Amino acid sequence: MKIYNHIDEFTPLKNAIVTIGTFDGVHQGHRQIIAGIKELARQTGGETVILTFFPHPRMIIHPEDQTLKLITTIHERAALLEQLGVDHLIITPFSRDFSNQLPEAYIRDILVNKIGTRKIIIGYDHRFGKDRQGGLADLQQAGPVYGFEVIEIPEQDIDNVAVSSTRIREALLRADIEQANAFLSYPFFITGKVIRGNQIGRQIGYPTANLLVEESYKIIPADGIFASTVEIDGQTYQGMSYIGHRPTINGMTRNIEVNIFDFNQDIYNQTVKMNFIHFVRHDVKFSSLEGLKEQLAQDKLDVLKLLNS
Ligand SMILES: Cc1cc2nc3c(=O)[nH]c(=O)nc-3n(C[C@H](O)[C@H](O)[C@H](O)COP(=O)(O)O)c2cc1C
Numbered sequence: 334m335k336i337y338n339h340i341d342e343f344t345p346l347k348n349a350i351v352t353i354g355t356f357d358g359v360h361q362g363h364r365q366i367i368a369g370i371k372e373l374a375r376q377t378g379g380e381t382v383i384l385t386f387f388p389h390p391r392m393i394i395h396p397e398d399q400t401l402k403l404i405t406t407i408h409e410r411a412a413l414l415e416q417l418g419v420d421h422l423i424i425t426p427f428s429r430d431f432s433n434q435l436p437e438a439y440i441r442d443i444l445v446n447k448i449g450t451r452k453i454i455i456g457y458d459h460r461f462g463k464d465r466q467g468g469l470a471d472l473q474q475a476g477p478v479y480g481f482e483v484i485e486i487p488e489q490d491i492d493n494v495a496v497s498s499t500r501i502r503e504a505l506l507r508a509d510i511e512q513a514n515a516f517l518s519y520p521f522f523i524t525g526k527v528i529r530g531n532q533i534g535r536q537i538g539y540p541t542a543n544l545l546v547e548e549s550y551k552i553i554p555a556d557g558i559f560a561s562t563v564e565i566d567g568q569t570y571q572g573m574s575y576i577g578h579r580p581t582i583n584g585m586t587r588n589i590e591v592n593i594f595d596f597n598q599d600i601y602n603q604t605v606k607m608n609f610i611h612f613v614r615h616d617v618k619f620s621s622l623e624g625l626k627e628q629l630a631q632d633k634l635d636v637l638k639l640l641n642s
């Protein structure tokens with residue numbers, strides 16, 4: 334997959350099969366749409382193009398607003414789309430200039446002249462251009478003029494998609510990993526760099542890699558203990574992960590940590606992918622590290638059972 338960080342980097346195609354959207358999470362609903370454009374591309378010898386927007390307008394207009402959380406960072410989104418076999422991903426910053434284009438100009442300049450759109454799959458309620466003036470009707474009118482076909486995704490299908498994007502976030506925020514994963518059709522994951530902690534982990538026999546997530550807009554599930562798999566340097570391990578403030582040691586920061594099973598390497602500064610497979614239990618304040626240690630032994634048994642049965 335080729336990634337373009339600006340529409341001007343793109344060379345128009347002869348037969349572009351296009352869809353437009355945020356695709357946060359690249360979940361089950363998105364996957365159906367992507368399967369659709371891939372099938373059309375296969376039938377017509379075309380190439381698939383996804384036009385997406387990043388940063389989100391709210392991030393630009395209100396950078397201090399931390400309430401907007403996304404299931405996937407832009408890098409994670411790109412990686413997932415690549416795995417699905419999309420040919421081209423155009424990431425357009427939502428600048429004032431871009432959003433101020435009139436619908437007719439947007440269709441002509443971007444979709445036709447810059448991309449080479451021959452087929453566009455679009456939701457029935459998709460809006461574009463200045464003040465969101467443009468819609469499906471404008472595309473349908475322009476199609477015959479410029480030689481592209483418009484394929485509408487019906488309301489019913491969109492509703493399913495919209496609902497599940499929100500539902501995935503809601504599920505994660507109540508630590509309902511099973512529900513989130515069912516909607517995503519793959520395990521929810523966090524990518525981060527391993528940073529130093531208090532080094533208490535190894536003292537109690539459970540070293541934990543602490544993850545730093547650089548993107549403040551990445552959604553972090555509710556606190557708890559989870560059965561996980563961890564990907565490091567192309568290898569996958571099992572482990573038990575933790576999200577919380579470590580009440581037992583009166584921790585001040587909200588940590589994302591994982592104790593990796595059958596593993597003994599220094600991985601500081603490495604980037605790891607932590608997959609969330611099952612919720613195990615809620616965070617608890619123990620009266621001593623000894624109490625926590627006993628619980629960790631039990632957690633390990635529970636996690637092994639969950640991952641291997
Ligand atoms: C599977 C797992 C479960 C945990 N459960 C709790 C818990 O219930 N309560 C708590 O205070 N800390 C819990 N922790 C966090 C530990 O307190 C933390 O890993 C330990 O203090 C080591 O911190 P360090 O990485 O800064 O050395 C858990 C950690 C893991 C990996």
Ligand SMILES: Nc1ncnc2c1ncn2[C@@H]1O[C@H](COP(=O)(O)OP(=O)(O)O)[C@@H](O)[C@H]1O
Pocket residue numbers: 527528529530531532533534535536539540541542543591592593594595596597598599600601
């Ligand atoms: N099985 C393991 N699981 C997690 N980290 C491990 C493991 N074995 C070695 N490590 C290393 O030890 C570090 C965690 O040890 P810990 O004592 O908890 O220190 P810190 O508080 O700095 O995280 C990890 O960042 C990693 O580099």
